[in-house]
Amino acid sequence: MVSKKLFSAVLATLVLLSIVGGSSAAFGQTQANTATVKPTEKLPQTLANNTNLTTFTNLLKKANLTSILSVGNYTIFAPDNAAFSKVDASTLAVWQNNTTALRNVLWYHIVGKTLVSSDFIGSGTLTTINQLSLPYSVDGTKIRVDNATVTKADINATNGVIHVIDKVLVPPTNATTTASATAGAGFLGLPGFEALYAVAGLLAVAYLVIRRRK
Secondary structure: OOOHHHHHHHHHHHHHHHHHHHHHHHHHHHHHOOOOOOOOOOHHHHHHOOHHHHHHHHHHHHOOOOOHHHOOOEEEEEEOHHHHHOOOHHHHHHHHHOHHHHHHHHHOOEEOOOOOHHHOOOEEEEEEOOOOEEEEEEEOOEEEEOOEEEEEEEEEEOOEEEEEEOOOOOOOOOOOOOOOOOOOOOHHHOOHHHHHHHHHHHHHHHHHHHHHHO
8 A cells, every 4th residue: 555655746746747837838829929919718719809811710610610619729820711712612612511521621720739839940840630740831021831821820719729711721632630539638638737736636545534534
């Protein structure tokens, strides 16, 4: 049986990590938004409030992805309404009638961490939620992702950032995707250090149970 001293030490360490991690995350978010108004809404609400992104927002709802985007931190490359108007009608119909295909396309626009425009330097690749490589390049102040150009950068939300793009990104046809329904989530579906709070809480309950049995 685990000794009381060892159990207490583990519990104290987890609580300390949770506090430190939460403080670090808050500091990082503050630094990223120094020059902007502090956001008050999460990504789904921020998208829904942008009248230029209604098609993208409606497709996220159709694919049942809005609730997932409320948990964790993300960078979303959101095609504007004009971008979707350039997509062939038959292609849009396939996406509308096939939830798996639709999710695959939408996940290709999303990266599982917050990246503001100043984080993009030179060229490279990003890993999307469905584990595909999304190339990007920077030319002066212009940022390109795949074959699209960022037309409006750094629309901040409380759990990430949105960059508006002028084209819909289409995953490679031979790509194998591995997106999960709990993308960006950790223990018990909770992201990052929130998972540590959950672990610490479970350990605390277990400790109390052990004490009552003695």
